Amino acid sequence: MKAKKSLGQNFLVDIGVAHRIVDAMYPSHNDTVVEIGPGKGVLTKIIADKVKSLICIEMDDILSERLHSKFNSKPHVTVVNDDALNFNINQLIKPDTNYKLIGNLPYNVASPIIRRYITWNHKPNVIVAMLQKEVADLITAQPGKMGYLSVEFQTKCLIQKLFTVGPTVFSPKPKVNSTVISLKPHNELSTDQYPESDFLAMVRAGFSAPRKQIHNCFGNATDLSKVKIESALGTAGIDSKSRPQVLSIADWKKLYMIFYEMGVKF
Numbered sequence: 001m002k003a004k005k006s007l008g009q010n011f012l013v014d015i016g017v018a019h020r021i022v023d024a025m026y027p028s029h030n031d032t033v034v035e036i037g038p039g040k041g042v043l044t045k046i047i048a049d050k051v052k053s054l055i056c057i058e059m060d061d062i063l064s065e066r067l068h069s070k071f072n073s074k075p076h077v078t079v080v081n082d083d084a085l086n087f088n089i090n091q092l093i094k095p096d097t098n099y100k101l102i103g104n105l106p107y108n109v110a111s112p113i114i115r116r117y118i119t120w121n122h123k124p125n126v127i128v129a130m131l132q133k134e135v136a137d138l139i140t141a142q143p144g145k146m147g148y149l150s151v152e153f154q155t156k157c158l159i160q161k162l163f164t165v166g167p168t169v170f171s172p173k174p175k176v177n178s179t180v181i182s183l184k185p186h187n188e189l190s191t192d193q194y195p196e197s198d199f200l201a202m203v204r205a206g207f208s209a210p211r212k213q214i215h216n217c218f219g220n221a222t223d224l225s226k227v228k229i230e231s232a233l234g235t236a237g238i239d240s241k242s243r244p245q246v247l248s249i250a251d252w253k254k255l256y257m258i259f260y261e262m263g264v265k266f
């Protein structure tokens with residue numbers, strides 16, 4: 001069977017790397033685990049021996065059928081043939097059950113998949129994900145190199161970069177390196193009493209032209225007056241000539257609260 005590029009099918013062939021990914025979620029015999037994109041089952045096989053219950057969501061019909069047959073004799077492994085961006089895991093996991101999420105994710109939808117689970121009302125306790133190195137770098141970036149995705153994910157989770165591997169551990173080989181990260185979603189809203197959707201809308205406006213100075217980003221993306229923008233940035237202690245990449249999560253939160261107190265909606 002030819003690997004489908006459209007489904008990001010680069011299968012892991014290095015068993016040592018597969019073990020490192022699984023070990024990163026600290027599997028235990030009491031765990032319920034959801035695996036996204038099990039493919040030919042290289043991670044699945046390792047996880048299945050270590051946990052109480054494993055639910056695998058695979059979009060490819062043929063691979064899903066093969067996994068069904070492969071894990072037929074293991075009743076604690078459930079294979080779902082569906083899109084991880086649509087499937088409702090609450091159909092299979094009770095809302096009060098803790099679970100872990102793992103996946104060597106398809107590159108093209110890695111961020112949307114992570115976003116879906118960290119914003120879900122039934123969040124995993126931990127996510128261990130392998131993704132394109134550049135995306136992992138952005139998600140884990142520190143002030144100076146941050147982007148919208150860094151702020152979005154870091155306000156919702158505690159994130160750790162674990163390790164990076166080259167193309168040779170896959171077949172077919174991708175053109176890029178891959179990095180494994182872990183994310184621990186917080187349960188509380190990132191900005192306390194302030195609505196989160198507005199917070200992200202503000203951050204999006206702040207990154208609307210990342211090469212420009214922050215006051216220009218807000219000037220271009222909103223109808224706020226220059227005076228209001230300068231005043232909010234000044235009160236937050238942010239140099240209005242800074243580029244958005246240099247702001248920390250704490251800066252964005254402070255700025256949001258000040259805009260909020262000023263009655264500004266995004």
Ligand code: SAM
Pocket residue numbers: 007008009010011012013036037038039040041042043057058059060063082083084085103104105106107109
């Ligand atoms: N876990 C396997 C491994 O490590 O070898 C396969 C990883 S491969 C990078 C990504 C897998 O995700 C493929 O099997 C692909 O068919 C599946 N996939 C792609 N998009 C998906 C989606 N939206 N929902 C569920 N599975 C998806």
